Amino acid sequence: MLFSSYAFLLVFLPLTLAGYYFLRHFGRREASISFLLVASLVFYAQWNLAHCALLILSIAVNYALGRLAAEGPEKGRRVALHVAIAFNLSLIFWFKYFDFAASNAAALVGLDYALLNIVLPLGISFFTFQQVAYVVDCHRTGECERSPRDFALFVTFFPQLIAGPIVHHGYTRPQFANLAKNPVNLDLIPYGVMIFAMGLAKKTLIADPIARAIDPLFAAAGAGDILTAAEAWTAMVGYALQIYFDFSGYCDMAIGLGLLFGIRLPINFMSPYKARSIIEFWRRWHMTLSAFLRDYVYIALGGNRKGELFRLRNVFLTMLIGGVWHGAAWTFVIWGLIHAALITLNHAARLWLPQLDVMRSPPAVVAKRAALMTAVMIAWIFFRSETLPAAFGMTASLVGAPGPLPVSGSILALMALAAGLALFAPNSLEIAGYQEKLSAAFPRPAGFAPKFLQPTPLAALSAAILLVGGLAAAWKPAVFIYFNF
Amino acid sequence: MERRLSPLGFLVALGVALAVVFSFAIVLPHDRYYRYQAHDSGTTRKADWIYERLHFDPTPIDVALIGTSRMGGGISEAVLEAEYCRATGRRIHVANLALPETGRNLHYAILKETARAKKPSLFIIELNEVESRKPHRSFVMLADAADVVTAPAAVNVNYFSDLARLPGRQASLFIQSLTRTPAVSPSFEPARYEGPHFDRTQKLKLLDGRVVDKNVVRSREEMDRLHAARMADEAPLHLLPPPLSRLEYRLSRLYLRRMEETAGASGAGLAYAYLPAYRAPAAPAALLADLDARPAFDLGGPGADDPSLWFDATHWNARGAEFASLRLSLLLARKAPGLGQAGCTPSTY
Numbered sequence: 053m054l055f056s057s058y059a060f061l062l063v064f065l066p067l068t069l070a071g072y073y074f075l076r077h078f079g080r081r082e083a084s085i086s087f088l089l090v091a092s093l094v095f096y097a098q099w100n101l102a103h104c105a106l107l108i109l110s111i112a113v114n115y116a117l118g119r120l121a122a123e124g125p126e127k128g129r130r131v132a133l134h135v136a137i138a139f140n141l142s143l144i145f146w147f148k149y150f151d152f153a154a155s156n157a158a159a160l161v162g163l164d165y166a167l168l169n170i171v172l173p174l175g176i177s178f179f180t181f182q183q184v185a186y187v188v189d190c191h192r193t194g195e196c197e198r199s200p201r202d203f204a205l206f207v208t209f210f211p212q213l214i215a216g217p218i219v220h221h222g223y224t225r226p227q228f229a230n231l232a233k234n235p236v237n238l239d240l241i242p243y244g245v246m247i248f249a250m251g252l253a254k255k256t257l258i259a260d261p262i263a264r265a266i267d268p269l270f271a272a273a274g275a276g277d278i279l280t281a282a283e284a285w286t287a288m289v290g291y292a293l294q295i296y297f298d299f300s301g302y303c304d305m306a307i308g309l310g311l312l313f314g315i316r317l318p319i320n321f322m323s324p325y326k327a328r329s330i331i332e333f334w335r336r337w338h339m340t341l342s343a344f345l346r347d348y349v350y351i352a353l354g355g356n357r358k359g360e361l362f363r364l365r366n367v368f369l370t371m372l373i374g375g376v377w378h379g380a381a382w383t384f385v386i387w388g389l390i391h392a393a394l395i396t397l398n399h400a401a402r403l404w405l406p407q408l409d410v411m412r413s414p415p416a417v418v419a420k421r422a423a424l425m426t427a428v429m430i431a432w433i434f435f436r437s438e439t440l441p442a443a444f445g446m447t448a449s450l451v452g453a454p455g456p457l458p459v460s461g462s463i464l465a466l467m468a469l470a471a472g473l474a475l476f477a478p479n480s481l482e483i484a485g486y487q488e489k490l491s492a493a494f495p496r497p498a499g500f501a502p503k504f505l506q507p508t509p510l511a512a513l514s515a516a517i518l519l520v521g522g523l524a525a526a527w528k529p530a531v532f533i534y535f536n537f
Numbered sequence: 538m539e540r541r542l543s544p545l546g547f548l549v550a551l552g553v554a555l556a557v558v559f560s561f562a563i564v565l566p567h568d569r570y571y572r573y574q575a576h577d578s579g580t581t582r583k584a585d586w587i588y589e590r591l592h593f594d595p596t597p598i599d600v601a602l603i604g605t606s607r608m609g610g611g612i613s614e615a616v617l618e619a620e621y622c623r624a625t626g627r628r629i630h631v632a633n634l635a636l637p638e639t640g641r642n643l644h645y646a647i648l649k650e651t652a653r654a655k656k657p658s659l660f661i662i663e664l665n666e667v668e669s670r671k672p673h674r675s676f677v678m679l680a681d682a683a684d685v686v687t688a689p690a691a692v693n694v695n696y697f698s699d700l701a702r703l704p705g706r707q708a709s710l711f712i713q714s715l716t717r718t719p720a721v722s723p724s725f726e727p728a729r730y731e732g733p734h735f736d737r738t739q740k741l742k743l744l745d746g747r748v749v750d751k752n753v754v755r756s757r758e759e760m761d762r763l764h765a766a767r768m769a770d771e772a773p774l775h776l777l778p779p780p781l782s783r784l785e786y787r788l789s790r791l792y793l794r795r796m797e798e799t800a801g802a803s804g805a806g807l808a809y810a811y812l813p814a815y816r817a818p819a820a821p822a823a824l825l826a827d828l829d830a831r832p833a834f835d836l837g838g839p840g841a842d843d844p845s846l847w848f849d850a851t852h853w854n855a856r857g858a859e860f861a862s863l864r865l866s867l868l869l870a871r872k873a874p875g876l877g878q879a880g881c882t883p884s885t886y
Binding site for chain 2: 058061062063238239241242245506507508509511512513515516517519520521523524525526527
């Protein structure tokens with residue numbers, strides 16, 4: 053049940069909202085929170101019942117270990133932490149990496165290996181990482197969630213369950229606790245609708261049509277065909293735009309859905325193609341993953357505690373792990389290596405060539421952004437391609453024989469519009485003046501925020517146009533790219 | 538500065554705006570020929586030919602065949618016309634307007650379009666040993682916007698998704714009509730037109746250019762294997778106990794009734810043709826009992842159990858199609874001998 057599918061938009065979401073607000077209307081606030089948990093489990097279970105059982109098992113184990121890590125005796129707390137990390141990493145290793153690791157190990161020693169073709173539970177990378185962070189925080193702070201229901205909802209809250217954002221327990225806990233006692237801030241609802249509508253339109257009106265146009269090009273490269281330069285560039289630029297609007301659309305929809313239930317979720321995407329360096333890019337792309345990698349991998353590796361060279365090594369390893377987190381394939385390893393190399397070079401340049409970093413003249417900025425985008429787009433080829441030969445073939449085709457453009461004029465126009473939006477326009481959260489900090493007022497008071505989107509009749513009309521257009525284009529929904537991880 | 542609405546005010550404004558935007562989108566005009574061109578079944582094309590046959594071909598239609606791929610690939614118009622002439626001495630014009638996949642709502646849309654354009658004397662609607670519980674997925678692509686909006690909602694699992702898709706269809710067809718860029722051709726091209734017959738009893742052309750030859754004969758073992766595989770996938774005919782079984786298939790009954798009314802209003806008769814699957818029961822299930830006052834031509838007969846007549850578990854092969862077409866022409870000559878015009882020259886096909 054994708055956020056952009058009719059089953060979700062026309063059945064699941066209206067029923068869940070109706071049930072939630074029905075219970076709250078009659079003062080059953082605690083029950084409304086339980087209802088959200090049940091709805092979230094139904095949302096997950098309709099994909100695969102067995103995987104839902106796995107999710108529940110994972111929640112139960114992490115809940116118990118989290119309590120032990122926070123409240124047990126000192127030695128027990130440490131053991132609980134290590135067991136939790138081992139449990140979560142084993143789970144993700146088995147489902148996501150076992151076949152890849154075993155087949156490569158077998159190939160290395162010349163043995164045949166019959167793939168087990170283990171079906172990857174949806175969102176396993178997200179809910180596993182979220183729970184790893186939770187148990188580590190329990191161990192660090194000595195605080196944990198005592199209510200199994202609230203812990204389960206923290207993990208399964210359906211707007212963020214499948215593809216993030218990766219949420220800290222300390223971020224949602226006070227919000228759910230508040231909702232259990234107090235009314236929903238209804239002012240959030242118009243913003244939820246508007247941000248959701250923008251996300252839906254990004255997904256179904258921009259990302260999906262571009263995907264339908266460029267998928268045959270990647271399929272051709274995968275089949276060993278040699279693409280023309282026009283085809284390779286179209287595929288590369290098209291995929292860069294597709295994944296941007298796919299993930300940006302998903303993140304907007306997740307935030308919008310959260311607001312509809314009175315919950316703020318952290319910002320996960322902030323115009324990454326406007327970045328002027330790869331460091332800045334990763335502060336804008338999948339921000340909660342970057343933060344997780346920084347807090348729980350980079351720091352665990354030693355951070356900057358042993359000098360600059362070790363810091364660079366740790367940066368490199370962290371990015372490589374981030375790459376492999378996306379999938380068990382050599383293409384993701386190469387993608388991770390490219391980004392690891394780029395970000396390490398960027399940090400090194402800041403250390404040893406600081407004059408590069410401070411260049412702010414317009415030509416320098418344009419040059420930096422162009423260089424960054426070229427590198428990021430080439431890396432996307434590896435991210436998207438099924439195999440390494442296909443990725444290398446397409447990369448080589450970028451300087452291959454010219455040829456006619458492989459897509460229609462309307463797709464080219466759509467790609468140009470999408471590029472303009474990604475590179476120059478304010479993003480949907482900036483337009484809405486969204487505040488992720490719970491201490492900051494959101495929605496901003498009308499008199500103080502004239503430049504931000506307000507719930508006016510014109511905004512309602514705009515949201516209606518986006519919703520009708522987004523719904524109309526959702527007849528053939530494509531899976532969100534990040535649902536695969 | 539524009540007035541900031543309260544949350545409830547915003548939701549009301551949103552509801553009104555949704556209704557306005559939706560209504561505006563669905564009244565966008567378009568060339569209906571472009572609508573039929575926008576449809577394919579995923580593997581084959583036929584809807585554009587249907588529109589051309591109904592609106593650009595002056596050949597009249599006396600008998601219109603409406604159904605699924607069983608009828609589309611199982612009945613030859615040429616055989617029917619020739620054998621009816623031989624049996625009655627009358628010339629009839631037959632159009633096989635069947636489209637792949639099941640769903641009575643699409644049959645209604647095709648019947649309505651045909652009644653409006655050609656006023657046939659008789660509609661023959663396909664019946665099977667099973668009836669679909671679901672509406673046809675192509676309904677939203679081919680039906681008039683008003684029919685999509687006024688479709689029954691309570692027994693129609695596609696109603697809301699069809700409604701949601703409608704503005705996109707209308708906007709897309711509007712732009713295509715404005716820019717004259719439909720899926721196939723901006724205007725009718727006689728050279729491309731297949732002619733008054735769309736015969737797929739011998740060969741089937743696929744969208745990817747491949748041609749499926751239906752002149753194949755399968756062994757009984759092979760057919761029985763295909764039959765067993767089909768039966769393993771088949772849902773029970775009735776999910777509700779007998780006292781409630783008439784509550785099932787309500788969407789089909791409703792659209793069959795609409796078809797009867799539309800055909801009646803245009804002065805046409807309506808009959809059913811039973812096209813069974815291989816080894817299916819000798820008569821259609823009494824799913825549509827309140828409609829069985831109409832004649833139902835059984836096209837299976839002994840052929841239903843003859844493996845040499847089948848292409849797969851549900852479709853006739855070329856020989857089977859000839860068998861079914863002959864059978865239909867004889868039954869038609871017997872039950873409705875006065876169709877078309879007097880005087881014809883018996884031909885071969």
